[in-house]
Amino acid sequence: MLFSSKNRNRLVGIDIGTTAAKLIELSRVGRAIRVDHYSYEPIAPGLIIEHQIKDIEQVGAAVQRLLARSGTKLKRAAGCVSSTNVISKGITVQSDIGEDELDALVEVEADRVVPYALDDVNIDYVNLGKSPQGDGEDQLQLVVCRKSVVESLAAVMEEADLEPAAVDVDHFALARVNSFVSESEMGSGKNKTAALMDFGFNTSRLLVFHDNRIIYTRENPYGGRQLIDSISQKYGLPPQDAAHALRNNELADTFKNDVLKPFVKTLMQEILRTLQFFYSSSTHNKVDKFLITGGCAQIGNIDKFIEKRIEVPTAILNPFAATRLGPKVDQARFRRDIPSLGVAAGLALRGVE
Ligand SMILES: Nc1ncnc2c1ncn2[C@@H]1O[C@H](COP(=O)(O)OP(=O)(O)OP(=O)(O)O)[C@@H](O)[C@H]1O
Ligand SMILES: [Mg+2]
Structure with a gap:
């Protein structure tokens, strides 16, 4: 995740794609997960080009319509940047590395791969677990994204009166869905x-x-x-x-x-x-x-x-094969759109982790 606020409250997942924004809100009901809100809103051509938001006001207005249609009351949202806007690199580190040392190492590695000043980028990493090669080593996936890309997304959220609670990379949103469904038939x-x-x-x-x-x-x-x-x-x-x-x-x-x-x-x-x-x-x-x-x-x-x-x-x-549908969800539309909702589902899952 390229950015995250500390507050671990519920949130909506909003996938702002080139042609449409998709919203999913999930909640926990006992041990089950339920889809509480869902909506889809087209984005006019030209507002997002090569996965970069070109018109914050208009995309913000589309997200406002998306929120209104969904009926959600939540004000915190998780969004994502496209993997095409991210430079990523796998690195191996000692499993017992200290936090400060790791931060310093991540900066050095990021500096090697990005053609921008480090002040102009957001850096994050995900621990992929033990390295298959070495004992006592972990594999990390380093991701670097230009600040302007993350800031445009945050600005769109703010334009729609949302608090940008987390900015992910679409890959990681999809990986979260994969983990979520991995135990199922899917x-x-x-x-x-x-x-x-x-x-x-x-x-x-x-x-x-x-x-x-x-x-x-x-x-x-x-x-x-x-x-x-x-x-x-x-x-x-x-x-x-x-x-x-x-x-x-x-x-x-x-x-x-x-x-x-x-x-x-x-x-x-x-x-x-x-x-x-x-x-x-x-x-x-x-x-x-x-x-x-x-x-x-x-x-x-x-x-x-x-x-x-x-x-x-x-x-x-189908991220929702094992989830329930709440009464506010338009079932017919939702079922038709399930194939388009992989990334939005991955973002929404952050709210029930
Ligand atoms: N039955 C269908 N309904 C809607 N879209 C369809 C259908 N069949 C194919 N498509 C294609 O899916 C595209 C939209 O896909 P999707 O919503 O995943 O894109 P996006 O998230 O906006 O784009 P990107 O991820 O590239 O930014 C449409 O432009 C269309 O070409
Ligand atoms: Mg998409």
């Missing part, structure tokens, strides 16, 4: 290797977990943008209308054959290529499970297509 479980792909608008992100620890990440500049562009061209619609028509199933019958089919074909090639990159850069030559999230996971039967193509058991990530 998850990969102990000693298993699972790949999770987030197909957003701009970017597809692959995370590979082994034993529920991130062992590989990769971002590709490929996502739903290509589908929206094809719909725009074919039906002469501005991108926002194309996205609305897709989301609400309002496209002509020709859509499936003429637009969706070619897009899914390229999507499959992208998945295969990305998995090949992983295999060629690691000692693994298979994954036990493939999970998919992001807007493109809403494409009908996409999990079946992928499974057939890559010959790996595949599922749409």
Whole structure:
């Protein structure tokens, strides 16, 4: 986490993506977790470019609408920056290293990898656990992000009258969901290797977990943008209308054959290529499970297509398989949107940790 306040109260998770913001609020009811609030609000094209917020006022207004629609009363929020805006590096340290020594080491390592002055960046690290190689050593994942990126996100939250309680990296939000579901049917479980792909608008992100620890990440500049562009061209619609028509199933019958089919074909090639990159850069030559999230996971039967193509058991990530739904949640909309909610769920889980 790149930033966090000390106050460990409840919070809402807000994933501000290029095309839409998504909100989830969770609570604990006894031993169970319940979804109390959920909402989705489109973001107009051009307000977020290459995962950087270009218009704080307008994105803030969208987050205000998101909050109003959700009905939440909470004022603390967890958000995230895109992994494409983060430089990360794995380092190994002695497990018994002192706090001050570790802080100093982290600064030295950060200075090596970032092309900016250390005053201009936020630095954080996550302990990934014992190093497989050495005795008494831990593996750390160091993450560095330009302060301006974190500050824009905080400014959007403040514009919407929210207290920015935590700023995460989308990878870590997804890793939290992976841990959350790992014991369920959905998850990969102990000693298993699972790949999770987030197909957003701009970017597809692959995370590979082994034993529920991130062992590989990769971002590709490929996502739903290509589908929206094809719909725009074919039906002469501005991108926002194309996205609305897709989301609400309002496209002509020709859509499936003429637009969706070619897009899914390229999507499959992208998945295969990305998995090949992983295999060629690691000692693994298979994954036990493939999970998919992001807007493109809403494409009908996409999990079946992928499974057939890559010959790996595949599922749409459902962070909520074992959670209850509160009375304020619009069930039909929520169920339709579950495939898009991986990152928002990971952020919301911070509120029930
Ligand atoms: N049935 C569908 N409903 C909504 N979006 C869909 C559907 N099928 C495919 N998509 C694609 O998913 C995209 C939105 O995905 P998502 O909400 O994950 O993106 P984002 O989080 O805004 O983007 P990014 O993560 O790249 O910033 C849409 O632009 C569209 O191309
Ligand atoms: Mg996204």
